[in-house]
Amino acid sequence: MTHPLYGTTAIAGVGLRQYKRGAAPLPERSVLVEAVLAACADAGFDPAEIDGFVSYGDDHNEPVRLMPELGIRELRWSSAVWGGGGGGIAGAFGVAASAILTGQATAVVIFRALVEGSSGRLSAAVMAHHLTDHLLAAGVVSPAQVCAIRATRLFDHHGVPRDIVEDLVRASYYHGNRNPEAVSFGQDFDIESLRRSRMIAEPFRLFDCSRENDGAGALLMVAADRARDLAKPPVYLLGCAQGAEAGWGDLLENDAADLYATAGFRPVAKRLYADTGLTPADIDVVQLYENFDAQGVMSLIDHGFCSHESAADVIRFDNLIADGGKLPVNTSGGNLAQGFIHGIGLPIEAVRQLRGESANPVAGARTCLLAGGPGSPTVSSAIFANRFD
Amino acid sequence: MTRSSGADAPYWQGLADGKLLFPRCTGCDRWMWPAGHRCGSCGAVGVTWTERAMTAAIFSWTRTWHRFALTESLDLPFTSIVAEVDDCGIRLLGRLDDPDRIDPVIGEPLTGRIGTTVIRTGVGTDPIPTIIWSRLA
Ligand SMILES: [Zn+2]
Numbered sequence: 001m002t003h004p005l006y007g008t009t010a011i012a013g014v015g016l017r018q019y020k021r022g023a024a025p026l027p028e029r030s031v032l033v034e035a036v037l038a039a040c041a042d043a044g045f046d047p048a049e050i051d052g053f054v055s056y057g058d059d060h061n062e063p064v065r066l067m068p069e070l071g072i073r074e075l076r077w078s079s080a081v082w083g084g085g086g087g088g089i090a091g092a093f094g095v096a097a098s099a100i101l102t103g104q105a106t107a108v109v110i111f112r113a114l115v116e117g118s119s120g121r122l123s124a125a126v127m128a129h130h131l132t133d134h135l136l137a138a139g140v141v142s143p144a145q146v147c148a149i150r151a152t153r154l155f156d157h158h159g160v161p162r163d164i165v166e167d168l169v170r171a172s173y174y175h176g177n178r179n180p181e182a183v184s185f186g187q188d189f190d191i192e193s194l195r196r197s198r199m200i201a202e203p204f205r206l207f208d209c210s211r212e213n214d215g216a217g218a219l220l221m222v223a224a225d226r227a228r229d230l231a232k233p234p235v236y237l238l239g240c241a242q243g244a245e246a247g248w249g250d251l252l253e254n255d256a257a258d259l260y261a262t263a264g265f266r267p268v269a270k271r272l273y274a275d276t277g278l279t280p281a282d283i284d285v286v287q288l289y290e291n292f293d294a295q296g297v298m299s300l301i302d303h304g305f306c307s308h309e310s311a312a313d314v315i316r317f318d319n320l321i322a323d324g325g326k327l328p329v330n331t332s333g334g335n336l337a338q339g340f341i342h343g344i345g346l347p348i349e350a351v352r353q354l355r356g357e358s359a360n361p362v363a364g365a366r367t368c369l370l371a372g373g374p375g376s377p378t379v380s381s382a383i384f385a386n387r388f389d
Numbered sequence: 390m391t392r393s394s395g396a397d398a399p400y401w402q403g404l405a406d407g408k409l410l411f412p413r414c415t416g417c418d419r420w421m422w423p424a425g426h427r428c429g430s431c432g433a434v435g436v437t438w439t440e441r442a443m444t445a446a447i448f449s450w451t452r453t454w455h456r457f458a459l460t461e462s463l464d465l466p467f468t469s470i471v472a473e474v475d476d477c478g479i480r481l482l483g484r485l486d487d488p489d490r491i492d493p494v495i496g497e498p499l500t501g502r503i504g505t506t507v508i509r510t511g512v513g514t515d516p517i518p519t520i521i522w523s524r525l526a
Contacts, residue, residue, distance in 0.1 A: 124458075133392055133401070137506040137519035138469045138482035140451075141459045148451035149471060157449070157495050199454040199466075252423045253448075253471045253480045260449075 003239060003275040007388045009097040010227035010234035011219050013043025014348045018181065018215035018339045021116055028118035028216070029061055033069045035216040036109055043220050044231030045107070050220070052077030052105030054096045056088030057126070057342050057373075059112055060119050077105035081242065084129030085143070086289050086343040087264070087376025093347070094240030094382065096221045106222065112344040113216035122212050122342060134252055143291060144209055147375055148201040149253070151294035154261040155203065158308045160301075162203060164315045165293035166191055168329065169207065169336060171320035172290075176333025179359035183213065184337040208293045210335035217344030219351065235351045235384050238367070239276035241268045242380030249377045263295055263374030265302035265381060272381050273304070280304040283383070284365040285322075285353050286329045287346040290336060295374035300329075303371055303381065322360035331360040346370060347382075354386040392517075397424035399438045404503055404518035409443050411479055412436035422479040441479075443501035443520060445472035448480055450493045462507040466490070472499055472522055486523045498525045 015038025017024075017031050024031050040047040048071040053063035063078035077099040081088025089112070096108040114122055126143050140146060155162045173189030176182035194207035227234035245267040247256030259266070273279055280303060290296030297315060300306060305327055306314035314327060322328045332338040332349035339345055350368040352358045366387060372380040392401040396412075403410035412421045416433025427434050448471040456465060468487035473480050484506065485493060501520040508515045 133517050134482050136459060136508050137517040138484055139453060139457075139460045139463050139467050139506065140469050140482055142457045144455075145451055145453055145457070145469065149449045149469070152451060153449040153495070201455065202452040250423075253482055254422050 004101060005094065005097055005240055006238050006276060007236045007385070008224050009100050009221055010224045010236045011351050011384070012222050012227045012230045012232065012234060013039040013041070013045060013220040014218070014351045015039035015042060016181070016215065016217045016345060016348050018213050018341060018345070021212050021214055024115045024117070024214035028113050028115035029065065031115055031214070032061055032111060032113035032216040032218070033066060035113070035218040036066065036070060036111065039109065039218040039220045042232060045220060047071060048073055050107050050109055051075060052096065052099050052108035054079055054081070054092045054099075054108060054110050055112055056081040056083070056092045057086055057112065058084050061113055077108060081378070081380065083376050083378040084126045085376035086291065086373025087379040088242065088372065089289065089343045089347070089380065090240060090370045090372040090382035091242030091378075091380030093221065093237055094242060094380070097237055097240065100221065100223055108221045109218050110221060110347070111216065111218040112342045114212070114341050115214045116212070130250060132252070142201070144204055145201040147292045147295050148204045150261055150298070150375060151203055151292065154294060154298060158261055160297065160308050161312050164312050165208060165297060166194065167315050167317040167320060168290065168293050168296050169194055170317045172330050172334045172337040174317070174321050175331050175360045176337030179332050179338060181359070182333040182338040184333055203294070204292055210291050210340040213339040213341055215339065215341040217341055217348050219347055233355055233386060235354045235386055236388060238278070238383045238385050238388060239272050240380065240382040241271040241275065242378060243268060244378055261298065263298035263302050264376065264379040265299060265371065265374070268379055268381050269303045272383060276383050278367065278383060283367050283369045285331060285350070285362050285368040286327065287331075287350045287368060287370045288329050288334065289343045289346060289371055289373045290330070290334060291373060291375070293336070299371045299374040303369065322358070322362045328362045331358050331362060343373060350384050354384060395424070396426060400424065401518065403438070403440075404520070407503060409441050409474070409520070410438045411441055411477055413439045420477045420479050441474055441477050444475045445481070445499045445501065445522065446475070447493045447495050447497045447499060448473045449495065450485065452487070452490070459508055459510070461509050468493070470522060472501070472520070481520065483520045483522050486521060493524075499523065500525055
């Protein structure tokens with residue numbers, strides 16, 4: 001039986017506003033309003049008809065406060081996915097679709113806004129979820145250090161070669177170089193700049209880490225049949241899964257030994273593929289949340305694109321780029337090279353890629369996987385498509 | 390929540406008294422960490438706080454070079470580890486004596502002593518008791 005989420009809702013419009021960290025020209029809510037208006041303009045949709053919102057990662061903008069500026073007549077749905085990191089980003093689409101499919105809302109905006117002057121540093125906000133005296137006493141106070149400890153285990157215990165992260169970083173900058181909206185647009189990236197960047201927490205140097213931007217992103221979701229009447233071709237949600245399995249979570253580093261150096265996606269990916277009837281071989285493009293490059297590698301492994309043993313064969317620059325790669329990843333540049341507004345640029349690129357609007361188009365792409373923030377206690381993933389059987 | 394009010398309060402009190410104490414399920418003897426009050430395996434409520442020796446093995450590690458807020462009392466670089474404590478399998482976050490910056494090896498045996506990490510915030514200083522681990526010579 002076809003899963004109820006399969007192709008029944010669609011993204012009709014996307015809007016993105018991105019600035020250098022600390023350089024947004026407007027307060028956070030105003031930047032968000034602009035992104036929502038852009039998504040509606042993209043779809044040819046009257047913003048007054050929005051009746052729902054979903055976010056993730058502790059966004060500070062309670063949707064009801066957006067109503068006056070957007071001219072919304074009646075709000076029927078506002079919710080968020082739990083967790084302080086980017087783990088919930090893909091799950092937000094499942095929540096929005098659930099609201100639409102159960103008749104509780106008809107036009108739902110999935111959004112994330114982050115302007116440092118309004119919300120402070122993202123890393124500090126994420127960490128506030130997890131900081132305990134156990135972490136403080138060990139000097140472990142940042143997502144970078146938490147993820148570095150897991151990365152060490154991936155490399156030293158599971159034997160994944162350290163240098164494959166460089167291929168992921170190079171592919172990200174290759175795409176960013178060609179994307180006019182990316183922070184790295186027009187910049188030739190030399191891998192030596194990663195190798196020489198300052199050490200943050202071993203094994204991570206600065207360029208192994210995604211660096212925050214100011215901005216906001218918004219995606220308008222409606223029922224699939226309604227999307228077909230709007231301005232742009234629909235990008236359908238085929239499936240979405242969120243959660244965690246026993247032995248994973250906020251466990252003071254006591255995750256099950258075989259899960260410790262994963263990104264937490266094994267049960268989510270398994271359910272997502274089962275619900276959609278798809279396999280990793282059916283995925284044409286991946287938008288991969290990489291807070292840190294090693295966590296991106298773990299996420300690709302969790303989603304079945306490779307194993308510890310085959311990682312070095314699959315995670316190769318030539319294989320990851322839009323021009324001829326079999327596993328094109330982060331075709332906008334991703335969090336590393338396009339810009340990092342808590343990951344919201346990734347689903348927007350998924351939509352653009354499936355419409356043929358990407359700066360790095362993948363020829364004939366039908367499906368795109370969105371993998372949420374790796375290593376979060378609650379993680380989520382989703383699959384989008386521009387057509388389906 | 391403070392160190393004296395959480396489910397792991399006896400752990401912190403133990404360190405203050407010079408002992409490493411962990412909670413163990415009264416129903417099935419399973420070690421329960423993070424500390425809680427109910428065992429999800431057998432359903433029993435209640436734990437017995439049980440002492441373990443301060444010996445462990447390296448499970449993973451990072452050496453920090455960037456000055457993150459709240460680490461001001463630690464000289465850079467400093468090495469943080471996950472230590473798997475012997476005879477219970479519980480993993481603890483801790484600090485490693487690493488004066489010569491020798492990369493730790495997973496599985497390496499460790500011995501611990503109780504020290505403190507001082508956290509300085511806008512409202513004062515908080516010395517948190519913690520185990521400082523050393524590699525066996
Ligand atoms: Zn029990």
